[in-house]
Amino acid sequence: MSRNTCSDCGSEKLVERYEEGTIVCSECGLVADTIIETSGTPIYNNDDQTNKSNGGPPINNLKADYGLSTDIGTVSRDAYGSKLKSSTRHKMRRLRWINARTSKSEIRNLRSALRELKRFSSLLHLPQEAQATASLYYRKALKEKLIRGRSINSMVAAAVYLAAREHNFAIIIKDLEKTSGIDKKVIARCMRTYMMELKIKPKLNNAASMLPRLVSKLELTPETENIARKILHEARKGKLDVGKAPMTVAAAAIYLACLRTGERRTQQMVADVAETTPVTLRNRFRAISRALTIDVEVKRGAAASPVFFRPPIRIGKDFDL
Numbered sequence: 001m002s003r004n005t006c007s008d009c010g011s012e013k014l015v016e017r018y019e020e021g022t023i024v025c026s027e028c029g030l031v032a033d034t035i036i037e038t039s040g041t042p043i044y045n046n047d048d049q050t051n052k053s054n055g056g057p058p059i060n061n062l063k064a065d066y067g068l069s070t071d072i073g074t075v076s077r078d079a080y081g082s083k084l085k086s087s088t089r090h091k092m093r094r095l096r097w098i099n100a101r102t103s104k105s106e107i108r109n110l111r112s113a114l115r116e117l118k119r120f121s122s123l124l125h126l127p128q129e130a131q132a133t134a135s136l137y138y139r140k141a142l143k144e145k146l147i148r149g150r151s152i153n154s155m156v157a158a159a160v161y162l163a164a165r166e167h168n169f170a171i172i173i174k175d176l177e178k179t180s181g182i183d184k185k186v187i188a189r190c191m192r193t194y195m196m197e198l199k200i201k202p203k204l205n206n207a208a209s210m211l212p213r214l215v216s217k218l219e220l221t222p223e224t225e226n227i228a229r230k231i232l233h234e235a236r237k238g239k240l241d242v243g244k245a246p247m248t249v250a251a252a253a254i255y256l257a258c259l260r261t262g263e264r265r266t267q268q269m270v271a272d273v274a275e276t277t278p279v280t281l282r283n284r285f286r287a288i289s290r291a292l293t294i295d296v297e298v299k300r301g302a303a304a305s306p307v308f309f310r311p312p313i314r315i316g317k318d319f320d321l
Contacts, residue, residue: 011028
């Protein structure tokens, strides 16, 4: 089997889930591979050419000084291993104290901002590449003195959201509102500052990228996810998602797919996971069902109670439980 083919069912429909760091088969749900992030430049060693081997770790955008700072060691010995004099040790302690406390205001600002950026990224499971992009956006804003008059946390939250959209990571502004405790209107204003002053053009959110998040939280099977993707594809062709929030369109496709496969989920459950309201969800799936001529039978009462299906556990290739 090639790397682009599922080793279990032979399907070539592999989906990258950056939030989980895995590559999953959309047919059987098997985790085919993991996404490994690499950083830094390759090391070259060729006796016939100039030695280009690099020493030390690569430049890290997630550190205020790019990881290139020089610290005064705490060992009280010289280069020959001899003990330092008492006066010299006192002098070195004094220099370490001064070195730790004297830094530019820009470095102090970056230390605080990057600490918050790592906290947001950890709670949102943001990949390393998106974190580096968010750090780059914030550094540009700091250099252009756009942070003045605005809170550090709100500018960091806006940078994280723009970086997540740049890397097609399924995230909405309400996630950052919950994570940072900052009102989404404030984050939106900071986003406009980035876009207008730094000429950053964020990518449009794709409804299909929101599906793995909804499927995971609603505990749906790959069959339901595949049908939802087909519904989204048809809705995209008919331009039914133009001007609509991608998360609400994805939620509508998920709800219609659940009705098709029998994996019932209530409208309130789907709306809660999608961070929207049942009214908005109904408007979206009714518009899509009418345009695509999908028969919708919404069950009520006891018949609308959730039904959970589990895919069979495969042992080998020929045995199913």
